[in-house]
Amino acid sequence: MKARVIVTLKNGVLDPQGQAIEGSLAGLGFGGVSGIRQGKVFDFEIAGTDVEVARSQIMAMCEKLLANTVIENYAIEISN
Amino acid sequence: MKARVIVTLKNGVLDPQGQAIEGSLAGLGFGGVSGIRQGKVFDFEIAGTDVEVARSQIMAMCEKLLANTVIENYAIEISN
Numbered sequence: 001m002k003a004r005v006i007v008t009l010k011n012g013v014l015d016p017q018g019q020a021i022e023g024s025l026a027g028l029g030f031g032g033v034s035g036i037r038q039g040k041v042f043d044f045e046i047a048g049t050d051v052e053v054a055r056s057q058i059m060a061m062c063e064k065l066l067a068n069t070v071i072e073n074y075a076i077e078i079s080n
Numbered sequence: 081m082k083a084r085v086i087v088t089l090k091n092g093v094l095d096p097q098g099q100a101i102e103g104s105l106a107g108l109g110f111g112g113v114s115g116i117r118q119g120k121v122f123d124f125e126i127a128g129t130d131v132e133v134a135r136s137q138i139m140a141m142c143e144k145l146l147a148n149t150v151i152e153n154y155a156i157e158i159s160n
Contacts, residue, residue, distance in 0.1 A: 018124075021145070022124075024145055028145060032127030033126055034127075036123070037122070037123045037124070038122055039121040039122075041121045042098075042101070042117070042118055043116070045114045046112055048112060057112070060110070061105060061108075064108055
């Protein structure tokens, strides 16, 4: 199965990288953009056929490695 | 409008970061995972009400700053 995990900063956590991108965009003339937050995306194949088993395995992967759950949220998408 | 841009490496472009994550996951006991590719996600607000105008503006932003189109693809999602 194909899986995608999107890791984003929690609300209230400062995102200096996002602020830098926003400043650069404004400098390039894209002034209508605000509140940029940068996150990470992981695409991978996961073995097995049971979506719920895969989901719980991916949740464990997020908790242990892919996301820092103190400051980050994660969302899981699985497609066959 | 809320917009999300997902930037991923093109097929065939080496992803050492993804390989490192795959190795770490295997070390943690998550052996069923393969072909990990890491990408970036940008969430932001964009001014205006016309989705097509916003989309063309975001495409220009991607071409100029958010993605390196030599080695990266980008996908745009816009929601009101």
